[in-house]
Each structure stands twice: as structure tokens, then as C-alpha cells.
Amino acid sequence: TSVTWLGLAINAVLATGKMLTGWLCYSQAIFADGLHSLSDCVTDVAVLAGIRIADRPADEQHPYGHRRAITLVTAVLGLGLLAAACLIGYRAMRTMAVRTPVPIRVALPLALAIASVLIKELLYRLTARVGRRTGDTSVMANAWHHRTDAFSSIAAAAGLTAVAVGGEKWHFMDHATAIVLASFLILVGVRILRLAAEEIMDRAPDQTMLDEIARAVAATDGVLSFHAIRARSVGDKVEMDVHVQVDPESTVRTGHAIASDVRNAVQQCCPDVVTVIVHIEPTEAD
Numbered sequence: 001t002s003v004t005w006l007g008l009a010i011n012a013v014l015a016t017g018k019m020l021t022g023w024l025c026y027s028q029a030i031f032a033d034g035l036h037s038l039s040d041c042v043t044d045v046a047v048l049a050g051i052r053i054a055d056r057p058a059d060e061q062h063p064y065g066h067r068r069a070i071t072l073v074t075a076v077l078g079l080g081l082l083a084a085a086c087l088i089g090y091r092a093m094r095t096m097a098v099r100t101p102v103p104i105r106v107a108l109p110l111a112l113a114i115a116s117v118l119i120k121e122l123l124y125r126l127t128a129r130v131g132r133r134t135g136d137t138s139v140m141a142n143a144w145h146h147r148t149d150a151f152s153s154i155a156a157a158a159g160l161t162a163v164a165v166g167g168e169k170w171h172f173m174d175h176a177t178a179i180v181l182a183s184f185l186i187l188v189g190v191r192i193l194r195l196a197a198e199e200i201m202d203r204a205p206d207q208t209m210l211d212e213i214a215r216a217v218a219a220t221d222g223v224l225s226f227h228a229i230r231a232r233s234v235g236d237k238v239e240m241d242v243h244v245q246v247d248p249e250s251t252v253r254t255g256h257a258i259a260s261d262v263r264n265a266v267q268q269c270c271p272d273v274v275t276v277i278v279h280i281e282p283t284e285a286d
């Protein structure tokens, strides 16, 4: 939606402005805050690109489709963020350790941090209103992300205020804030990497979805019982298979129709399930 694009554009402007200012004015805090904005918009763009690749139909070389492209993108993003955050944190710690005075010009970074807090809060309200009106949970999640972004900028603003008020002796607050922000980004990076690792390990979807799938299978006409049901995340989608027991005397045609009904029922309740493989067997088998 257009509010998503607005958020992306504003993040891009904020990222450029903060990182440039951080570099020119020697403020590590605003630079770290800028890295956060940068990672936000890189993530948005990369996910869009990843979904485009993932949606490509299966071909000869990739007979199961390209869904894991998203997992790959996620892993690369996590690694990139982790590396950048570690570098910023390390640099801030080194600056603090060697105690060489850094000629921080605090006015512009501080103004930018405060402006960023206000812009992000505004963006939160705008996005949340659209999210509530459309009932779109991903827009709502985006809104909350904008609000958490505001906290990153609040931290930067607080650190820079200490520098502005306290002068030379309080310069360490700029570096300390950078370390705090970098630590947060390291946590985010680790979480992203863990997510990617879980997907590579064929992690099951959450329990609510599993319950819904099981209910849909059980409720299908002709299904006497079922077992060996399993599902796994593949990129942003889900694949599953299940053994379904039917009347032993039913024809192949009937069995096949039941299998199709099971697939339709599952995809009706959970559209994210892209593949449903149904193994038909007579009631006494296992």
C-alpha cells in the first residue's frame, strides 16, 4: 500500500541523512541510528525482491520452485546487519578506550535525532490508522516498527543532549549510545539469522495453523481418519503432507476426489499452504 512506500521513502531519507551527518559531525550515536534506518529500508527492498524471485514458477533446474529465495535473502540481511552493528559497536568501544577527544559537532545530529522521533511517531499514527481501517496485520506490524524506531532515535537524542549540555567531558555519551544502539542491532541481526536457520531446518508452522490444517482435513467428507500429518515452512509459504484413510471398498476415482477435497479444504482455511500431498490408504493400513 502507499503508506508502506511512504515509510520506505522516509526511512531512506532518514538513513542517508543520519549516516552522512554522523560521519561529517563525528557522532557515532546518530550514525548507529542511521544504520538502523538503513537496515530497515534494505530489509523492505530485499524482501520485495526476494518475494519476486520466490514467486517464480518451478522450472527444470528448480522443480520444487524458488520459495527458499526468501530464506537466502533473510540470511544475507541478518549477516550484513550483524557485521555492520559489530563494526559500529567495536569502533565506539575503541574510541571510548583510547580517550582521544573527538570533535563532535552536536547541533545537527541532535536536531536530526529529535526530528526523527517526531517523524517516526507521525508515521506510526498514519500507518496504524491505515492498518486499523484495512485490518491488514502486516501494515499494523509496520506501524509498530515505526514506533520502536522512534525509541532508537530517542536514545540517540538523549545521548546527544548529554553531549550538548555537558560538553567535552560528556562526549563518551555519544559513544555509549552508539554501543547501546549497536547492541540492539546485533540482537536484531541474530534474530533474523535464527529465523533463516529455522526455515532451512524445515521448521513447522505455528500451532494455530497446524490445528486449523488438522481440523480442515478431519472435516472433509470421506476422510475416516488421518495420521502422519506434517507441515514445514518454505520461505514465506507452507508445504504439507498427510495420510488419509478412506473406505477400503471405494474406487480409485473416489479416493482421488477425496484427496482433492482435502487439498481444497486446507487451502481454503490456510491460503499460505502452497503444497498439499495426500496419501490415500484403506482404513486398516498404517
Ligand SMILES: [Zn+2]
Pocket: 036, 037, 040, 145, 148, 149
Ligand atoms: Zn527499525
Ligand SMILES: [Zn+2]
Pocket: 227, 228, 243, 281, 285, 286
Ligand atoms: Zn499411513
